């Protein structure tokens with residue numbers, strides 16, 4: 001059995017974009033550098049490791065955690081969103097244990113006065129804990145769940161009214177442990193997960209660092225209920241060809257598609273490994 005692999009397309013601004021669960025998701029996710037996804041349909045960004053025009057247009061930022069590669073773009077987002085999208089809501093949802101520290105950091109950031117005039121940061125920053133629900137645009141909502149990383153962190157499940165299953169799950173950074181214990185956490189049309197490590201011999205290091213390893217995900221494929229598994233937070237040197245080679249022996253459940261969050265480069269964007277890929 002071979003695995004169906006699909007790669008995101010590159011937008012005119014150099015970001016990656018894929019249609020996941022019928023919804024366009026645009027963004028960047030490179031380990032230790034920057035993770036930020038925009039979902040226009042819900043006017044929502046998940047993490048803000050960097051900003052872009054697509055990200056600036058979102059009204060809500062759901063943070064998974066406050067490591068710099070997930071929040072470094074917040075200052076730019078606050079500035080661009082409150083200037084370019086002046087009449088729109090401005091909201092950052094942050095793990096409760098980090099809200100105060102984030103608020104203090106933004107309160108003293110140099111030359112953020114324009115932002116502090118346009119928006120009350122104390123009101124804009126919303127604390128969230130596992131089980132909390134946040135109303136989003138497009139008749140949707142996000143539900144927070146616990147993940148296993150090296151700092152207070154949340155995963156986010158996005159549900160849309162009228163759709164029987166969650167559309168998207170973003171796990172942020174973290175090990176596979178919560179999903180091995182309860183695969184139903186990834187019961188969604190598409191799940192975006194941490195695949196920081198791919199080299200054999202780095203599984204222990206991945207777990208100790210609070211990250212996912214490709215081999216962990218490959219072993220779990222048979223029980224993961226998501227239709228599409230997005231492998232994000234890859235190291236910067238990982239290419240599409242490397243991922244195709246690594247996924248050669250993977251066995252997803254029937255119809256399941258894997259999307260490594262890396263540009264296709266020379267690989268076909270619809271690259272079933274081998275010639276028996278089963279994507280319809």
Ligand SMILES: [Zn+2]
Nearest residue numbers: 032067069173
């Ligand atoms: Zn990260």
Ligand SMILES: [Zn+2]
Nearest residue numbers: 065067149173
């Ligand atoms: Zn992290």
